[in-house]
Amino acid sequence: MKTIVKSLLSGLLLPVYAQTALQPELLLLEDGKKISITAQAPEGYEALDLSWDFRITTETGTDSGTLPRIKCNNRILKHTAALPELPERTRFVLHAALIDQKGNTAAHGQVKFATPPQPLWRNFKEGIPDGTVPAPWIPVKLEKRQVTVWGRRYVFGNSPLPSQIYSQGFKLLASPMKVILSPAPRSWELISAVRKDDTCVEFQWKGSREQIHYKAVTQIYFDGVIRLDVTIPGSQKVSRFALEMPCRNDLLSYVHRGPWQFGGLKTGYPVPEKKENYSIRNVFYLQNEEVGLCWFDGMKFDWKLNRPGHALELIPGSKRNTLRINYIDAPGEYEQDRVFTAGFQALPVRPMPALCPQMQMSYSVVYRDEDPAVRPAWYSPLEYQAEGNFNPAQGSIEMFVKPAGKGKMRRETFFQTTHGRYYILNFGYDSNDGVFFQIYEFGQNKINLNTKRHIPADQWSHVAVTWGDATRIYVNGECAAEQKRKGSTAVMPVLLHAGGRRFAVDSLRISSTPRSVFHPGAPAVADEQTLLLDHFEKTGYVNGRRAVIPEKISKDAEAGYFNPDGNCCPGFRGQGLAPWNAPRRSMIEGYALLGAKALMFHASQYTDEACAGMYISNPAAFKKTVKAIHDSGMKALVYVNNSLSNKDRLWDTHREDWLITPKGYPFTSAEHPGDKAYQACPRSEYIDYFFWRLVENMDQYQIDGAFLDGRMYATCDNAKHGCGVVNFEGKRVAGRDVWDGRLKAWRFYNLLQARKGYGEQHKSSLWDAPTCFFWHGIWEGEQFMNLKADGRKKLDILPLEGFRMLLNGFPYGLPTRFASYVEQPFSAVENCTYAFVHGTTWTQTYRINEMQVISPYWKALEQFGASNQHFLPYWSATPPALQTPDELLKVSAYVNKGKVLLIAANFNEEHDGITGDIQVDLETLGLKNIQIKDAFSKENIEVLNGDSFRVNIKSFRQAWFVIEEKKL
Numbered sequence: 024m025k026t027i028v029k030s031l032l033s034g035l036l037l038p039v040y041a042q043t044a045l046q047p048e049l050l051l052l053e054d055g056k057k058i059s060i061t062a063q064a065p066e067g068y069e070a071l072d073l074s075w076d077f078r079i080t081t082e083t084g085t086d087s088g089t090l091p092r093i094k095c096n097n098r099i100l101k102h103t104a105a106l107p108e109l110p111e112r113t114r115f116v117l118h119a120a121l122i123d124q125k126g127n128t129a130a131h132g133q134v135k136f137a138t139p140p141q142p143l144w145r146n147f148k149e150g151i152p153d154g155t156v157p158a159p160w161i162p163v164k165l166e167k168r169q170v171t172v173w174g175r176r177y178v179f180g181n182s183p184l185p186s187q188i189y190s191q192g193f194k195l196l197a198s199p200m201k202v203i204l205s206p207a208p209r210s211w212e213l214i215s216a217v218r219k220d221d222t223c224v225e226f227q228w229k230g231s232r233e234q235i236h237y238k239a240v241t242q243i244y245f246d247g248v249i250r251l252d253v254t255i256p257g258s259q260k261v262s263r264f265a266l267e268m269p270c271r272n273d274l275l276s277y278v279h280r281g282p283w284q285f286g287g288l289k290t291g292y293p294v295p296e297k298k299e300n301y302s303i304r305n306v307f308y309l310q311n312e313e314v315g316l317c318w319f320d321g322m323k324f325d326w327k328l329n330r331p332g333h334a335l336e337l338i339p340g341s342k343r344n345t346l347r348i349n350y351i352d353a354p355g356e357y358e359q360d361r362v363f364t365a366g367f368q369a370l371p372v373r374p375m376p377a378l379c380p381q382m383q384m385s386y387s388v389v390y391r392d393e394d395p396a397v398r399p400a401w402y403s404p405l406e407y408q409a410e411g412n413f414n415p416a417q418g419s420i421e422m423f424v425k426p427a428g429k430g431k432m433r434r435e436t437f438f439q440t441t442h443g444r445y446y447i448l449n450f451g452y453d454s455n456d457g458v459f460f461q462i463y464e465f466g467q468n469k470i471n472l473n474t475k476r477h478i479p480a481d482q483w484s485h486v487a488v489t490w491g492d493a494t495r496i497y498v499n500g501e502c503a504a505e506q507k508r509k510g511s512t513a514v515m516p517v518l519l520h521a522g523g524r525r526f527a528v529d530s531l532r533i534s535s536t537p538r539s540v541f542h543p544g545a546p547a548v549a550d551e552q553t554l555l556l557d558h559f560e561k562t563g564y565v566n567g568r569r570a571v572i573p574e575k576i577s578k579d580a581e582a583g584y585f586n587p588d589g590n591c592c593p594g595f596r597g598q599g600l601a602p603w604n605a606p607r608r609s610m611i612e613g614y615a616l617l618g619a620k621a622l623m624f625h626a627s628q629y630t631d632e633a634c635a636g637m638y639i640s641n642p643a644a645f646k647k648t649v650k651a652i653h654d655s656g657m658k659a660l661v662y663v664n665n666s667l668s669n670k671d672r673l674w675d676t677h678r679e680d681w682l683i684t685p686k687g688y689p690f691t692s693a694e695h696p697g698d699k700a701y702q703a704c705p706r707s708e709y710i711d712y713f714f715w716r717l718v719e720n721m722d723q724y725q726i727d728g729a730f731l732d733g734r735m736y737a738t739c740d741n742a743k744h745g746c747g748v749v750n751f752e753g754k755r756v757a758g759r760d761v762w763d764g765r766l767k768a769w770r771f772y773n774l775l776q777a778r779k780g781y782g783e784q785h786k787s788s789l790w791d792a793p794t795c796f797f798w799h800g801i802w803e804g805e806q807f808m809n810l811k812a813d814g815r816k817k818l819d820i821l822p823l824e825g826f827r828m829l830l831n832g833f834p835y836g837l838p839t840r841f842a843s844y845v846e847q848p849f850s851a852v853e854n855c856t857y858a859f860v861h862g863t864t865w866t867q868t869y870r871i872n873e874m875q876v877i878s879p880y881w882k883a884l885e886q887f888g889a890s891n892q893h894f895l896p897y898w899s900a901t902p903p904a905l906q907t908p909d910e911l912l913k914v915s916a917y918v919n920k921g922k923v924l925l926i927a928a929n930f931n932e933e934h935d936g937i938t939g940d941i942q943v944d945l946e947t948l949g950l951k952n953i954q955i956k957d958a959f960s961k962e963n964i965e966v967l968n969g970d971s972f973r974v975n976i977k978s979f980r981q982a983w984f985v986i987e988e989k990k991l
Contacts, residue, residue: 045132393651399614404589411577433657567879728781736764908939
């Protein structure tokens with residue numbers, strides 16, 4: 024391709040160069056002191072008398088320095104030069120150009136870059152484990168061949184693995200664990216048993232047979248971790264090496280195993296009837312609802328097997344369920360010794376705390392949530408679920424409205440629909456524009472229809488709006504304004520909001536078609552086109568919340584729910600919906616009123632560069648919001664993940680030496696277009712930077728803790744920070760190190776503990792021992808994200824046994840909140856039905872209306888004084904109920920000082936509801952002559968036969984009751 028036309032009359036005419044853009048690339052070296060540039064000249068330009076010219080400007084174009092010119096002798100330039108002195112954490116542009124001897128530009132291009140912060144993290148050593156046992160664990164105890172840690176006792180005989188393990192008083196093993204070798208040692212000799220410090224006991228073993236001498240080292244740590252290193256001598260043909268974990272099949276009958284899997288509950292299931300074989304997995308548990316035992320992969324690489332699909336074998340038996348881990352299954356010759364490393368850990372790992380208030384959390388607080396004018400907690404006195412009650416393509420809304428008081432009104436609404444903050448429909452009144460209708464989508468008014476028709480004060484008027492081929496507003500039965508436009512809103516709303524600050528409302532009807540005839544003199548009636556009809560006459564408690572029960576509403580929606588400031592008043596006929604007269608509450612005030620104990624800033628909002636960033640974007644705004652959170656009695660937490668983004672100011676300096684390789688799939692953020700965050704390796708220097716920034720932010724801004732969306736270990740082959748290992752066959756492969764990951768998680772925990780902070784990890788689908796226990800709480804349930812029921816029963820998607828084993832945290836000793844997203848595949852109410860009867864909470868993720876679903880349950884637990892130590896589950900050996908009307912109506916309870924908070928949850932999907940009697944176990948509950956009240960309405964419940972009462976509970980709904988001694 025012709026790239027240049029050059030005059031043959033040299034000196035008479037200027038050369039004419041094609042406008043070819045250069046695409047330079049760069050990397051900063053030595054902490055930003057030097058710059059490495061790679062650039063390519065257009066074809067043929069290397070033959071011309073040109074030089075490379077580089078200058079640096081700010082993003083706004085201010086000159087910030089130049090680099091020495093370089094002669095263009097080759098098409099490809101690879102050049103390193105010292106950078107001029109530039110301020111840290113600042114963005115710049117490198118302008119690259121090819122210049123001839125007369126200063127003419129032959130080609131040019133540019134690339135953006137940023138200078139890194141000063142590497143202060145290199146002096147940051149806080150939190151590194153040093154032999155001190157962190158709370159709530161206790162120092163290890165060694166007595167002969169028994170090692171005791173919190174809640175567990177490991178008994179050793181004449182083998183490097185335990186002969187028995189006790190947890191919470193239960194024997195876990197059906198027979199001693201085995202080290203299987205061929206040739207087998209005649210016996211194992213204990214060489215030494217040493218308590219190294221408060222955190223660790225170490226046994227050293229020797230096993231010999233003729234000329235073969237095996238070595239083994241067993242370490243038992245304060246958290247119940249067993250590390251076993253077995254050395255297979257080189258130049259010896261060892262044909263078999265395996266470990267066996269024979270567990271009691273009458274106790275540990277449930278499997279939980281890696282790897283991580285989304286798309287449902289795929290990592291847990293009952294022990295199968297027949298033998299199963301697996302390739303190498305990172306972790307494998309046998310457990311029940313209270314105790315368990317796991318093996319985890321302690322190797323730095325995958326080991327070679329003749330049958331790789333049989334690395335793990337699960338062998339059910341009449342007395343034992345045996346997990347066998349195969350490390351050598353065929354003879355092979357190796358010159359060097361081979362060290363095989365395995366890990367084991369018994370459950371629960373730590374004591375379940377009495378309370379974990381941070382379980383009551385909102386996941387999405389943003390700047391200005393403290394301002395009620397900008398971010399009000401709620402917009403109306405009453406809300407309905409939209410699904411089944413609203414048709415975006417066509418329909419109508421009608422109601423009677425009455426202004427409250429006199430005075431001018433500015434865009435006051437009496438009906439709204441919302442889908443987050445981005446899709447809003449407003450139907451209301453303005454003193455200038457009259458009755459109006461507005462659709463707002465992603466910052467733009469899609470429709471703004473004004474009638475100029477005014478509503479008399481202190482009297483009822485009928486208003487309606489219809490949509491389909493056109494949008495029309497009716498006032499007292501007459502069409503007052505019209506605009507051609509199809510549909511109402513682009514996105515199905517999540518919520519319908521009835522009422523407003525300045526209007527009473529009555530006789531609300533939403534229809535599936537655009538009506539043209541209305542009857543302003545009489546309340547609406549239900550017909551085939553009616554989706555929702557509410558005259559506000561019937562009120563009560565539904566799903567624990569104050570509610571109105573409409574004449575017609577979708578099955579899933581059930582009711583209209585009052586916001587905390589909502590009430591009824593005299594209506595057009597009978598009772599109506601009162602104006603919302605309470606002071607407007609900020610979002611933060613609303614969270615606190617609903618019972619939240621912690622609010623979390625998501626990284627896509629509070630950081631200044633990318634989702635993976637570790638600097639605050641707007642310090643003044645951040646401090647103001649944090650103060651408001653603290654003033655409302657809540658904790659302020661931040662989301663973090665151990666990633667490095669292409670928009671981070673460290674990217675140009677450290678992407679080559681910090682990132683995991685291969686890089687894998689990036690995390691992207693809608694709030695930061697173009698942002699691509701890749702996981703940084705915890706074994707690189709990045710982790711020191713990460714911890715340093717975390718505590719700098721916590722100390723500077725009074726942050727109360729962190730939520731980690733990531734792991735403290737990874738598989739990586741980036742040799743620039745020392746990753747990659749040579750396997751037994753002499754081949755360099757990507758390496759992993761779960762032992763280093765455990766130390767990093769321990770350090771994270773130490774840093775939080777030193778600040779009395781809270782730490783939570785997102786570990787949905789897998790309890791990845793041994794690193795996942797250095798937290799105060801766990802996020803579980805995201806493995807159901809985007810899952811649709813597609814006609815399946817809910818209990819087929821999430822069996823109750825699976826919830827008991829994996830999702831409430833009790834077998835592991837860690838509070839665990841169920842964080843399944845709404846309608847993925849369960850509704851908010853269904854998520855609550857699953858959670859609370861299992862002793863945990865569902866947590867709203869992004870919207871305050873989801874928290875309103877949870878709020879009555881949180882408040883009932885708090886008012887009762889419930890704690891984890893008070894919980895008596897339905898699966899207990901002595902459950903709170905002797906009899907229920909259906910085997911799928913499950914009853915759990917909190918028992919505290921002669922009072923009982925009883926939770927009855929109906930999981931029967933064959934019937935719309937279950938009616939029948941619950942008989943409670945008075946002896947187990949410590950009661951004799953009882954009285955029962957509904958936990959929410961406080962209404963008395965009739966006691967039958969001294970120990971029973973009747974319930975009527977809909978499918979996948981729950982009812983709560985307070986039972987106590989009858990007062991004389």
